[in-house]
Amino acid sequence: MTVVTGVTCPVCGTFCDDIELVVKDNVITDVRNACAMGAAKFLNYSTHRNLRPLVRKNGELVEASIDEAVKRAAEILVDATYPILYGWSNTSCEAIRVGVELTEEVGGVIDNTSTVCHGPSVLSIQDVGIASCTLGQLRHRADLIFYWASNPWSAHPRHIERYTMFSEGRFQKSAWRGYLSRLGGIMSRKRLRRAANLVLRRDVFATPEVERRLPYSMFQKKRKMVVVDVRNTRTAEAADYFLQVEPNKDYELLQAFRMLIRDEELDVSEVAGVPVEILEEVADVMVGCELGILFFGVGLTMSEGKLRNVDAALNLTRDLNSHTKFLIMPMRGHFNVTGADVVFAWQTGYPYAIDFSHGYPRYNPGETSVIDILCRDEADASLIIASDPVAHFPQKAAQNLVKKPLIAIDPEVTPTTLMADVVFPSAFVGIEAHGTAYRMDHVPLPLKKIVEPPKTCLPDTEILQRILHKVRKLRREQN
């Protein structure tokens, strides 16, 4: 039995690097420090995987040799005039680099999951610019933390503990105790409500009024957290203050804050369902903090306004910097989605949605992004790596994706691999293969190889290199 320490967790964008794994006979038997998602991955990764390459023959997926699968995949890509190569955020930067080379060779479109995640944030950052930092700075110095349209308790479970409210920084202490007492309050209120409802036989607390004043903790000289979201979440319960915004109204709320910070008057009584006096008090707290950070989630990029919501958030941060120090950071989802953007950018000049069909990289999200291409039904083949678009794309896009030849490179069995024409079982990067990935704050960290993969499962990098080699050979023969 050996204990491997300092393992990075290949699940979410927080990309924790303090995981400890107990390994016995090439099997991970115990996980320490990980969240529920990380532990589920390390302990269950081997229970739902393909072990052999598959090729579709007469409508059925049948086992094939790796060479046969490589040949079939290369034929599909060479025959296609406008293939899309999509996924990339759950694999290593080394594999992504080969992917860009392959896309250039076949004259296709390469896109990563940013396109359905923080793509609008990238567009907005290109327009407005961003005042950001690394997470370590925030752990030690941030005294006002905003989570806007983001629910880290569910999507980035250790983010709060490692970098913000519950982390013990050099200059800012953990707010864990305050949370515990607040949680006690919430629990007793819930119990009281249940008891009152039972006795009175009606819901006496059914429509609680919006609190007209900020709680005392918001005015104390210590770490504070504010959550802005369309619904109450566990993250919101952990916050000192929760602002519930009406759906699709984030833009109005952000612009209202900008006005208040510039000392302008709002001649309405509420904005996006929040009373103006509350907004004024929150704006005062923002201006009065020493170092503030606004983490924003896909609630801004997926709702009405999309990149314009992010424009408003970035501009709000910029305005705040004339009063105090304020920073902003997108809550990136997959562990290497930032790496996918970074590798695409240093290889082609653009972060996502890159079209090589003219022989040189072209970037025009809305036209060259994968959802739009699929909805217009223009792609005639696809290679999907480490992603599951059949499960997560809108129906029309998924339907057009599976209609055409589909190559899937994935260690797991997913709806996409079930609908594919060629399936490559790969080694789990970060467990069975090493590489590099970028944390959400653009810090590159190594992915470790902990156990040996099954013999038939090659790393993503090697599968892509073999396909690239075969594509080049076929094209030479054709010419």
Place this chain on the structure above:
Amino acid sequence: MPKLKVSLLTGRTIDQGKGKEMGKLSKEYSESVVICQMDPNDMKFLGIKESTNVKVITDFGSVVLKAVKSARVPHPKVAFIPYGPWASLIMNPRTHGTGMPSMKGIPAEIEPAPNEKVLSLHDLLGQFRKEGQP
């Protein structure tokens, strides 16, 4: 039959996150994503109880899901579905020139569907046809 107009949200939940790591074909995963979290007062309006099936309809499709009470209320006329193959059936594919489909704040209608079944993953994928297939 009563119908309720809602603003539909999709997103992550910790159970969905855990379920996807247990495997997309696992029971844990499908149980975590075939739900529609609603405000209890909205459920009362529809005359349904916990775990009754409901049909969620948008301009882009419809899907039958299990209605469950939200743990944190109130959020009147807002319904939440975790990301997954079922939620994707009713998402808005229009990107407004940004590349990003609209997956939060979509206008939708919910109606009780106690006699309709939730599609299994197998049946759901069966709706997708390969080119050349009948």
